[in-house]
Amino acid sequence: MEQTERLFGPWAGQLAVPGSASIDEALIGRCLQGDEAAYGLLYQRYAGYIYRLVYGLLQQRQDAEEVLQDSFEYAFRRLAHYDARRASFKTWLYKIAVSRSRNKRRRRWLPTFSLSQLPDEQVRDGARPQPEEVLALTQRQRAVWEALQSLSPKLRETAILHYYEGLTYVEIGEILDIPAKTAQSRMRLAHKQLRAILDEEAL
16 A cells, blocks of 8 residues: 555545445435436436546546446446345446446447436536546646556556555456456556556656
């Protein structure tokens, strides 16, 4: 952790979702009973984190907004199939968002749905952090963010989930469908490559 903080500064891990499983389960239950307001509350609860994640993976505002909407649209349609015994709602939602981001990279297009389908009072632009909020950091942290884009998609996914979403290797493994040991190995390689890129830029 000390090495991580030296490289990434105090921002490392600060975006981790402080979600409560009991709150998620209560909202999901209300959604399945037809409570439209509950859908808006679930969106508001996680939209900012999902947006930051997909923006980090795609680095394009429009792409990130489309994937954000597509991820929630898919999650809401499949909500009855979510199994809390297999994964937390956060992990399940992150897995969907990563998958949708991969699709976006491959196809550069995804159908979207209108967030007006959710109750207006529950969907506010303020719930969605802008990229500038992520990038308005120290010069060193911005350099790290830009260096992440030099990594392969697999390493970038792992690094963003670990450094900026604060997830454990077990959680990352669940999201990426890989063993926790593989996630840890990818993180070591990503860290090594990032340090090499940053050291070269400092010359």
